Amino acid sequence: MLLGLFGGIAFAGFFAVGLGYQPTAGRIDYGMMLVSAISFHGVGLLWLNWFLRDHEMSWITALGLGSRRLLLALSLGLLTGIVGFFVCHQVGGLVTAILSRFEVQPELQITVQALRTNASLAWIIAFGVISIILAPLVEEFIFRGLLFPILKQLGFLKLAWWGTSLLFALIHFNLHAFLPLTVLALMLTWLYDRTDNLLAPILAHSAFNAVNFALTVQTGAFSSAGATP
Numbered sequence: 001m002l003l004g005l006f007g008g009i010a011f012a013g014f015f016a017v018g019l020g021y022q023p024t025a026g027r028i029d030y031g032m033m034l035v036s037a038i039s040f041h042g043v044g045l046l047w048l049n050w051f052l053r054d055h056e057m058s059w060i061t062a063l064g065l066g067s068r069r070l071l072l073a074l075s076l077g078l079l080t081g082i083v084g085f086f087v088c089h090q091v092g093g094l095v096t097a098i099l100s101r102f103e104v105q106p107e108l109q110i111t112v113q114a115l116r117t118n119a120s121l122a123w124i125i126a127f128g129v130i131s132i133i134l135a136p137l138v139e140e141f142i143f144r145g146l147l148f149p150i151l152k153q154l155g156f157l158k159l160a161w162w163g164t165s166l167l168f169a170l171i172h173f174n175l176h177a178f179l180p181l182t183v184l185a186l187m188l189t190w191l192y193d194r195t196d197n198l199l200a201p202i203l204a205h206s207a208f209n210a211v212n213f214a215l216t217v218q219t220g221a222f223s224s225a226g227a228t229p
Contacts (some may be wrong), residue, residue: 081207
């Protein structure tokens with residue numbers, strides 16, 4: 001997935017240079033953002049499809065759609081996502097206050113910056129699909145569906161909880177969002193461990209991003225917790 005991300009950006013950059021495109025300082029490059037998302041989450045989605053096929057597992061089984069406790073998992077997922085947003089918002093505010101004492105200014109995530117500018121409706125829809133659908137699906141499969149249970153089964157319980165949560169926050173490349181996203185990841189891990197259903201953290205992640213996305217688009221509000229794509 002990382003190779004896909006950097007490879008996609010490099011390919012798009014070389015292609016743009018070939019066309020004579022010159023980036024403007026201070027201007028958000030929506031096209032490059034879309035390439036980054038597709039080359040990371042898109043590649044991840046393809047990889048997951050191959051992974052499930054190789055293990056002779058359907059998406060219905062992998063997502064836990066046939067579980068008898070599906071309604072409970074969905075309810076807990078939605079509740080955790082909404083509660084997680086407010087918890088991470090408070091944690092993000094605390095991080096911002098602490099860093100401001102060291103004269104470190106909050107750095108908006110690139111997706112939030114884009115949504116707070118005069119982005120067209122088409123770009124807003126594209127970012128919405130990535131943030132609310134694609135990113136939660138791929139990231140929860142990777143972190144909660146694969147890495148967490150593998151490390152747990154190997155006996156590395158603390159690494160399963162903290163390692164995957166810290167890595168989840170790290171891949172979003174934002175200092176101010178690092179602690180809030182670590183807290184979110186721990187909540188998502190608890191949710192998966194509690195329900196044994198991957199659809200629960202996917203829904204929670206999606207709800208978290210949806211609330212953040214809606215507030216950012218409709219009111220221009222910025223949550224220090226940040227969206228996760």
